Structures are given as C-alpha cells and as structure tokens.
Amino acid sequence: MVTASRPLRADAARNRDKLLVAATELFAERGLDVPLEHIARRAEVSIGTLYKHFPTRDDFVAQIFPQRLAALDVIGDRALAEPDPWQAFAGYLDDLYALQAEDRGLNDVLARDLPNAPEVVSACHRGAGHAGTLIDRALAAGVLRADYSIADLATLTRAMAQVIRDSPGEWRRFLSIYVEGLRA
Amino acid sequence: MVTASRPLRADAARNRDKLLVAATELFAERGLDVPLEHIARRAEVSIGTLYKHFPTRDDFVAQIFPQRLAALDVIGDRALAEPDPWQAFAGYLDDLYALQAEDRGLNDVLARDLPNAPEVVSACHRGAGHAGTLIDRALAAGVLRADYSIADLATLTRAMAQVIRDSPGEWRRFLSIYVEGLRA
DNA sequence: GGTTAAGTCGAGGGTGCCCTCGAATTCTGT
DNA sequence: ACAGAATTCGAGGGCACCCTCGACTTAACC
Numbered sequence: 001m002v003t004a005s006r007p008l009r010a011d012a013a014r015n016r017d018k019l020l021v022a023a024t025e026l027f028a029e030r031g032l033d034v035p036l037e038h039i040a041r042r043a044e045v046s047i048g049t050l051y052k053h054f055p056t057r058d059d060f061v062a063q064i065f066p067q068r069l070a071a072l073d074v075i076g077d078r079a080l081a082e083p084d085p086w087q088a089f090a091g092y093l094d095d096l097y098a099l100q101a102e103d104r105g106l107n108d109v110l111a112r113d114l115p116n117a118p119e120v121v122s123a124c125h126r127g128a129g130h131a132g133t134l135i136d137r138a139l140a141a142g143v144l145r146a147d148y149s150i151a152d153l154a155t156l157t158r159a160m161a162q163v164i165r166d167s168p169g170e171w172r173r174f175l176s177i178y179v180e181g182l183r184a
Numbered sequence: 185m186v187t188a189s190r191p192l193r194a195d196a197a198r199n200r201d202k203l204l205v206a207a208t209e210l211f212a213e214r215g216l217d218v219p220l221e222h223i224a225r226r227a228e229v230s231i232g233t234l235y236k237h238f239p240t241r242d243d244f245v246a247q248i249f250p251q252r253l254a255a256l257d258v259i260g261d262r263a264l265a266e267p268d269p270w271q272a273f274a275g276y277l278d279d280l281y282a283l284q285a286e287d288r289g290l291n292d293v294l295a296r297d298l299p300n301a302p303e304v305v306s307a308c309h310r311g312a313g314h315a316g317t318l319i320d321r322a323l324a325a326g327v328l329r330a331d332y333s334i335a336d337l338a339t340l341t342r343a344m345a346q347v348i349r350d351s352p353g354e355w356r357r358f359l360s361i362y363v364e365g366l367r368a
Numbered sequence: 369g370g371t372t373a374a375g376t377c378g379a380g381g382g383t384g385c386c387c388t389c390g391a392a393t394t395c396t397g398t
Numbered sequence: 399a400c401a402g403a404a405t406t407c408g409a410g411g412g413c414a415c416c417c418t419c420g421a422c423t424t425a426a427c428c
Contacts, residue, residue, distance in 0.1 A: 009395055012405060035385060046407045051387065145361075152361070155347060155354050162346035163339060170339050177329075177336070181365025193425055196375055219415060230377045235417065 016053045018043040023060045027105030032061070032112075061109070062117035068106050069123035071099055076130030085141040089134045090179055096157075097171055101164045111161030145184050200237045202227040207244045211289030216245070216296075245293070246301035252290050253307035255283055260314030269325040273318045274363055280341075281355055285348045295345030329368050 008016065022043035026034045036057065040050040054060050079092035100107040114121050131153055138144035156178065163171045192200065206227035210218045220241065224234040238244050259279035266272035284291040298305050315337055322328035340362065347355045 006404090009404060011395065015406085036387090037385070047386095048388080048407055049405075052405070055387095145364075151354075152357070155351055155358050158350045159343040159347050159358065163343050166342045167339055170335075173336070174339050174343065177365045178362050179365065180329075181361045181363065190374090193374060195425065199376085220417090221415070231416095232377055232418080233375075236375070239417095 012053075015043070015045050015049055018045060019050055019053055020060075020063060023054075024064050027060075027064060027108075028103045031104040032057075032108040032115075058116045061115045062119055065106070065109055065115075065117070066119040066123055068103065069109075069120065069127070072096070072123060072127040072130070075099070076127060076134075079134055080130065085134075085137040086143040086183070089138045089144065092131065092134050093156075093175060093179060094172075097160050097164065097175060100157075100161060101168060101171055104165075107161050107164055111158045143184050145182055148182060196237075199227070199229050199233055202229060203234055203237055204244075204247060207238075208248050211244075211248065211292075212287045215288040216241075216292035216299075242300045245299045246303055249290070249293055249299075249301070250303040250307055252287065253293075253304065253311070256280070256307060256311040256314070259283070260311060263318055264314065269318075269321040270327040270367070273322045273328065276315065276318050277340075277359060277363060278356075281344050281348065281359060284341075284345060285352060285355055288349075291345050291348055295342045327368050329366055332366060 007013075019039065023039045026039055026042060030038075036050060037047055039060075040047045043050070054063075075092060075095035078095070079088045082088035082091060100110060109115065109120065110124070114124060128150060132150050135144065135148060135150060135153070139146065139148065160171060160175065163174050191197075203223065207223045210223055210226060214222075220234060221231055223244075224231045227234070238247075259276060262279070263272045263276035266275060284294060293299065293304065294308070298308060312334060316334050319328065319332060319334060319337070323330065323332065344355060344359065347358050
C-alpha cells in the first residue's frame with residue numbers, strides 16, 4: 001500500500017511536516033477553503049514548495065482527515081455499547097455534532113460533497129454504517145419514528161453544519177428540539 | 185421621502201428596467217451572490233451602465249426585495265386569521281419556507297446578515313413581529329414547548345436555508361420532524 | 369437642426385486566489 | 399570536497415470578480 005520510494009530528504013521531510021501542521025490548524029480554524037497561500041505562509045515555506053508536496057487541496061485532506069475521522073469510530077463504538085437504543089442513538093448525534101463543532105474543517109468535510117480522498121470516503125462510510133445500525137436498533141425497539149432513515153441523518157448533518165457555523169452556541173439546543181421530534 | 189429629482193431619460197428608464205428584470209431573475213435562480221457582470225450581460229447593458237443605476241449590490245436588493253417580502257405579510261396575516269394557535273404557527277412555518285424554497289435570493293436574504301437596505305430590514309422586522317405573535321399565542325395556549333423563542337426561529341431559518349440549498353426536495357420532511365419536536 | 373446635459377460604453381486597474389516553471393540552493397553519497 | 403540529484407523559491411501568468419473614468423453617443427428642449 002505504502003509505496004516506499006526513496007525516503008524524503010531531511011529538509012523536505014521537515015517542510016512536509018510543517019505544512020501538515022499548518023494545514024491542520026488552519027482547516028480547523030477557518031474551514032476547508034482556507035487559501036493555500038495562507039497555509040504556506042504559516043508553515044514558513046514557499047507556495048512552490050507547498051505544491052511540490054501537496055499538488056491539490058485534496059492531498060492535504062487525504063493526509064489530515066483520516067485521523068480526525070477515527071473519532072467517528074470511537075463515538076460509534078461507544079454508542080453501540082450503550083444498551084438503551086434511544087440513548088445510544090441520541091448520544092451518538094450529540095457526540096457527532098460536538099466533534100463537528102470543534103473543528104470547522106471536519107464540519108466542512110462531513111457537510112459537503114465528499115472530497116476525492118478514498119480514505120476519507122471510507123471513513124465516512126464506516127461512520128454511516130454505525131449510524132445505520134443505531135437507527136435500525138432504535139427502530140426495532142420502536143423508540144424512533146418509523147420512517148426515519150440514514151438519508152434524514154445526512155440532511156440533518158448539513159443543517160447542523162450550518163447552525164454550527166452561524167451560531168456555535170446554539171447547536172445543542174437546536175439538535176435537542178429536532179431529536180425531540182424523532183421519538184416514536 | 186421619494187426625492188423626485190428630474191425624471192429619467194427614456195433610454196435610461198428602459199435600461200434601469202432591464203437591469204431590474206435581469207437582477208430579479210438571476211437572484212432567484214442563483215442567489216444573492218451572482219456576479220454583477222452577469223446581470224449586466226443578461227440585461228444587455230454595459231457594466232458601466234449597471235453601476236450608474238445601482239452603485240452597489242444592496243441597491244439592487246433594496247429595489248427588488250421589498251415586494252418579495254410583502255409575501256411575508258400575506259402569510260403572516262393568513263396565519264393570524266387561523267383560529268387554532270398550533271395550526272397558525274405550524275402553517276406559518278410551512279408557508280415561510282415554501283417561499284424561501286421558491287427563490288434562492290429570498291432564501292439568502294432571510295438566512296444571512298441583513299443587507300444594508302432599510303426597507304428590507306423593516307420588512308424582516310415586520311415578519312419577525314408576526315412570528316413573535318404566533319409564538320406567543322401558541323405559548324399562551326400551551327401547545328408550544330414553553331421555552332421557545334424568536335431566536336430559535338432565526339436559527340431554524342438559517343438551517344432551513346441550508347437544507348433548501350442542498351436538497352430542495354427534502355425541506356418539508358426536515359421541517360416536519362423539527363416541528364414535531366416543538367409541540368408541548 | 370443644434371446645443372447640451374444625461375447616459376452609455378468598455379478598456380483597464382485593483383484584488384485575491386490559483387498554479388507553473390526555471391534559476392538558485394541544499395542535501396547526500398562517495 | 400565535489401557532483402549530481404533533490405528540493406526550494408517566488409516572480410509571474412491566468413482567472414474571476416470588483417469598480418472607475420474619460421471618450422463617445424443620444425435624448426430632450428429650444
């Protein structure tokens with residue numbers, strides 16, 4: 001999988017790291033659309049060097065977000081371990097959006113059309129898998145409105161992304177109202 | 185109020201109209217951020233002429249949206265005429281977002297920080313007034329969750345704007361779930 | 369018809385972002 | 399130390415949008 005061509009030269013490895021750090025920070029602070037020039041500047045590296053290491057924005061995304069998205073598995077597993085199906089589902093939503101609220105980049109990744117990064121896509125699919133299971137369990141237990149589906153959750157996620165952007169202090173309240181409407 | 189300076193020359197009046205028509209169409213189709221050059225092109229007028237008549241984007245907004253926002257009064261009055269407080273409130277939301285779904289420009293106007301156009305601002309205030317009354321009535325009747333406020337409705341509106349943009353076919357379903365969570 | 373104020377036009381300058389490429393630099397192995 | 403390969407740099411071209419301004423055109427009034 002990892003095509004180990006010649007290892008990077010020392011200075012190159014250092015620059016690559018600085019770029020990754022800068023990109024991670026800026027994505028989290030300002031979202032996925034931060035200008036690449038800003039990333040280069042924060043990394044104290046020229047724009048040309050940036051393009052050498054990461055020819056496209058998606059190359060950054062592919063390097064940065066798989067780790068971030070691992071958190072999805074963590075909250076997914078936690079929810080699956082919760083015995084009460086309703087608690088599991090509602091808690092999962094809470095955890096999910098707390099995650100999004102902490103990281104504008106993550107918020108963007110989950111809310112918009114997926115970036116062209118296979119690892120990111122598969123992490124999202126895994127997340128959707130967890131969510132699907134939680135929904136099914138809640139449906140089986142009869143605690144969730146009977147017509148709820150994963151597609152509704154996708155819609156909710158985009159809506160929540162917007163609420164988080166506009167009024168970071170109010171997403172929890174908004175979510176709790178919506179969730180109230182979900183009970184069977 | 186209307187400073188009736190010299191009337192416009194015939195050709196100027198014609199161009200002004202063409203610009204207004206083009207802007208109305210394009211705002212509705214593509215939202216408030218459509219490039220001004222596109223408006224000029226559709227109006228078959230040069231960019232310089234556009235700036236002569238409408239020095240800023242807000243000048244367009246100020247001319248176009250007060251009419252559009254009159255619809256807010258219509259649905260507001262309709263809702264106030266409805267005797268059942270819950271029906272009135274829920275129906276109002278439905279009508280409001282149906283309006284937004286029909287016109288991307290309106291969707292933008294209602295969802296983002298208000299444009300610098302006094303007439304638009306006051307129309308929105310009037311709308312908020314109606315909504316406030318409907319909320320109060322529903323609260324008084326005990327059919328709406330007791331802590332609901334106009335601020336929640338503002339949050340909802342931004343969320344709905346996003347849902348409408350992303351998946352125009354699903355806003356009604358999303359809204360109905362949220363509204364379900366609102367009942368007392 | 370001639371005068372002139374009003375209106376029109378569009379090239380062009382400014383900004384912010386994207387991305388490329390050749391010259392200059394620096395690491396690495398011998 | 400040196401050669402050669404790898405890496406860095408940043409000026410600069412491209413694009414999309416914003417907005418201005420002076421030369422040209424035209425409607426309006428006598």
